[in-house]
Each structure stands twice: as structure tokens, then as C-alpha cells.
Amino acid sequence: MESMEALITQIQGLSGSVEDISHLHNLLKLTEESLQSEAPRLASFLGQLDPAKQSLGYLYILEAYTSAPISREQPSEFIMSVSTFINSCLAEQIRLAADKFVSVCKRFKDQVVLLQEPLRGVAPMRTAVQKLRSSSEHLTALHPDFLLLCLLAKSYKTGLGILKEDIFEIDQPRDFFLYCYYGGMICIGQKHFCKARELLRNPYIDLANSYSSGKISELESCVETNKEKFESDNNLGLVKQVVSSLYKRNIQRLTLTYLTLSLQDIANTVQLNTPKEAEMHVLRMIQDGEIFATINQKDEMVSFHEDPEQYKTCEMIEHIDSSIQRIMSLSKKLSAVDELISYDPAYLAKAGKERQRFDFDDFDTVPQKFNL
Structure with missing residues (x-):
């Protein structure tokens, strides 16, 4: 215990300048084994440190503390402690011990998933990603965990923000594969199919190629062929949305050729069963701003219009x-x-x-x- 008190004093005194922090980092590396042995008793020492100023020392102790088994009564306390640290810690300090920061954040992710409360982890994990990476072009080991929480919490738009950023630096190939897998599912959920195609591999590429053919029958055949794979990935519902979107795409193509067209002709051309189905698709697309058109209910005719955007704003x-x-x-x-x-x-x-x-x-x- 005396050695722990001495370590706390050193952390408090060596968390100011860059030189002090570098010296502290070397000292902390020498204490890893002793910290692990004291893991169950470290909670009280965390209270003596300020995570916003003494982030490096706090991280070493927090990582050792969280390595111990968590009792059934502790998960909420654990989640709160880690969330507070993530939100207040200094990026330049935690990057000195990136492996320990990743370890703490992954245990945090495991706990919110175990409690079936993934939404509690979305915001802290997004902050963790932003603090760990050296730039927006850097893919960290926490990117896949963040995207997984977004999927489980159905917070797709939050995940989409990270996916819009171009990646040029990758820590580990496995992280990149998981990033692509989870990211692809998020993009499909948000109907960003082009981006999903970039992220996913076969049979998803086969699905994309069938989609690009514009033939409903070919796309449905691809879905049926790979149905087992899509089901095992829990993506069959999302894949069915791809089929639905092809109807929209084919209707959009008609606007490039025709000024007016009957609902029956639209149904026949895009392989819908009835004019009523065609009408429902057209109405939804008009409401979503995907096409510009009006429907004459009396004649069951659709008139297509030019995009009102003049590109002058x-x-x-x-x-x-x-x-x-x-x-x-x-x-x-x-x-x-x-x-x-x-x-x-x-x-x-x-x-x-x-x-x-x-x-x-x-x-x-x-x-x-x-x-x-």
C-alpha cells in the first residue's frame, strides 16, 4: 500500500510538462505487475487522481482495476467510471499507452453489451475513437467496436458519420475487416448502397452486381442463392430492402426517357404486379424527393418533371x-x-x-x- 501511495504522489507530481509525463510513463511501465496484483483494491486510489489532468497515470490504474472480474453489482459503476474517464481524459496522454486505452474501452463495450444497453456505450465509444486516432484518416482498433454498438443500438446515423471519413492508415487488418463488415450493414440500413458496396465482399458483391443489371428477376435469384449466408449474418431483412430499392431505381430511369407514362406501363416495365403498386412507389419517391412528378388520378397517368434545382444557390x-x-x-x-x-x-x-x-x-x- 505504501508503494501505491508513493505511485499516486508521483503521478500527481509528474503530469505537467512533456518531459515529466515521459518520465512518468517509464515509471508506470515498471509498476505493471504490482498494479495487476493490487487490482481489486485500486478503486480508492482512482478517487485521488484527476482524469482530466493525470490521464496517463489514471489510465494505468484503471486498466489494472478493470482487469479484475466484475461482480454482478458492479457493471453500472464500472460503465460510469469508464465513461467519465473517456470524456475527460487528455488525448495526447492516453495515446502514449494506446494498448491500455483500447483494452479498457473494449471491456467497456463488453459490459454494455452484456447489460443489453448498447446505446449507453455509443457516445463514449465515439469520443474514445476521436481521442485515440491521430487524424480522421486513421482507423483505430476501436472503430469496429463503435460500429458494433451503433448496430446493436440501431443508432445507424451516428455510425454513418464515422463511415463518411476517408481512411488511409490502418492499425490491424482484422480491425479493417470488421470495420467494413459492420459499416456495410449500417450503410445498407441507411440505404447508402454504393458505400455499402465499397465495404462488403462476396456474396454482397454478387448482390451489388445483380442490382446494377437492373433486372428484378436476376436480383431475386441472387438473393435466393445466397439466402443462407444473408440469414447467418442477420442481414436478410436489409437485403430485401435492396430488392425494394431496385424498383425505385428502375422508375428513376424512366424519368430519363419519358415525359408521361401510365401506371400500368410503369408496373410492366419495372416488373411490379399491379398499377396500384406502381402508384404507391411513385408517391413515396415524390415525397422523398427522389423523382419530380405528378399523378393524374383520373387518367392514371404520371407526368415527369425536371429537377427544380438550378445549381445557382x-x-x-x-x-x-x-x-x-x-x-x-x-x-x-x-x-x-x-x-x-x-x-x-x-x-x-x-x-x-x-x-x-x-x-x-x-x-x-x-x-x-x-x-x-
Whole structure:
């Protein structure tokens, strides 16, 4: 206990400057075994530290404390303690012990899932992701856990915010696979099918290819063929929404060809059973702003109109400018990655081995930088 009191004093005194924190980090590494042995008795020491100022020391003690089995009476207290720490800790300190921060957050995720209260974990886990990553382009080990909680809590829009960010740095391949899997399901739930296609693999790619054909019969056949896989993933309901959306897409295509069309013709063209079904689809699409049209109930005719957006508003100009800036930024990143690869020893070694397969004159011995 005396050694713990001394450690607390050191944490309190060495959490100011960068040099002090670096020295403290070295001391904390030496105390890991003793902290683990004291795990059940560490709660009282946490109360002596300020997680907003002494984040690194607090994290080491919290990680050791949470490594002990949690009794049935403790989960809510545990969740509250970790949530408070996540919200108040300093990002620059917890990144020094990223593995311990990840460990604490994963136990936190396990507890909210065990209590069947995933919504309690969504906001803290989102904060944890933001504090752990070095930039919005960095995929951390906590991204999959955050997306899983969003799925379980049906908080799809919250998860979608993270998925909209471009990823260029990945810690572990497994984290990326889970990120794509959970992210794909969230995108399907929000009807962002193009993004879902980017994230998911076969049989989901087969589903996407069938969808792009525009043929309902082909899409339904693909769904039936892979039904067992979709059911095992608990995605069959979402896949059925894909089938429903193809009807909408085919109706949208009609607006490019026709000015007016009867409900019966729409039903026949997009393979709906009755004109009434066609009418319901058209009405929903008009309400959602997916097409611009009016229905003459007397003649059962649909008149398609031009998009009223003239692309002259300030909002639209800002949107276009933002897209241009994003593309320019991506171009610079690709150029930087290309340059890094061109000088990477592993790449050069592999290129050297491949050289034997070609004539020497086919090779440019000087790595090139491509400007996109």
C-alpha cells in the first residue's frame, strides 16, 4: 500500500510538462505487475487522481482495476467510471499507452453489451475513437467496436458519420475487416448502397452486381442463392430492402426517357404486379424527393418533371467547391503514397526479382513520382 501511495504522489507530481509525463510513463511501465496484483483494491486510489489532468497515470490504474472480474453489482459503476474517464481524459496522454486505452474501452463495450444497453456505450465509444486516432484518416482498433454498438443500438446515423471519413492508415487488418463488415450493414440500413458496396465482399458483391443489371428477376435469384449466408449474418431483412430499392431505381430511369407514362406501363416495365403498386412507389419517391412528378388520378397517368434545382444557390456552390477541394486533397495523398512506395525497400526488392521476367530495357531504373 505504501508503494501505491508513493505511485499516486508521483503521478500527481509528474503530469505537467512533456518531459515529466515521459518520465512518468517509464515509471508506470515498471509498476505493471504490482498494479495487476493490487487490482481489486485500486478503486480508492482512482478517487485521488484527476482524469482530466493525470490521464496517463489514471489510465494505468484503471486498466489494472478493470482487469479484475466484475461482480454482478458492479457493471453500472464500472460503465460510469469508464465513461467519465473517456470524456475527460487528455488525448495526447492516453495515446502514449494506446494498448491500455483500447483494452479498457473494449471491456467497456463488453459490459454494455452484456447489460443489453448498447446505446449507453455509443457516445463514449465515439469520443474514445476521436481521442485515440491521430487524424480522421486513421482507423483505430476501436472503430469496429463503435460500429458494433451503433448496430446493436440501431443508432445507424451516428455510425454513418464515422463511415463518411476517408481512411488511409490502418492499425490491424482484422480491425479493417470488421470495420467494413459492420459499416456495410449500417450503410445498407441507411440505404447508402454504393458505400455499402465499397465495404462488403462476396456474396454482397454478387448482390451489388445483380442490382446494377437492373433486372428484378436476376436480383431475386441472387438473393435466393445466397439466402443462407444473408440469414447467418442477420442481414436478410436489409437485403430485401435492396430488392425494394431496385424498383425505385428502375422508375428513376424512366424519368430519363419519358415525359408521361401510365401506371400500368410503369408496373410492366419495372416488373411490379399491379398499377396500384406502381402508384404507391411513385408517391413515396415524390415525397422523398427522389423523382419530380405528378399523378393524374383520373387518367392514371404520371407526368415527369425536371429537377427544380438550378445549381445557382450559395449552398450548391459551396457543395461543389467542397467536392473539388476534397478531390484535390485526395490527389495529393495519392501522389505522396506513390512516392513512398517508389522508395520502399520491400517494393524495390520485389521489383528487382520481377526484373528477370522482362528485358532490361523495359525498366526505368529511376523511381518515378506521378502527379495525378
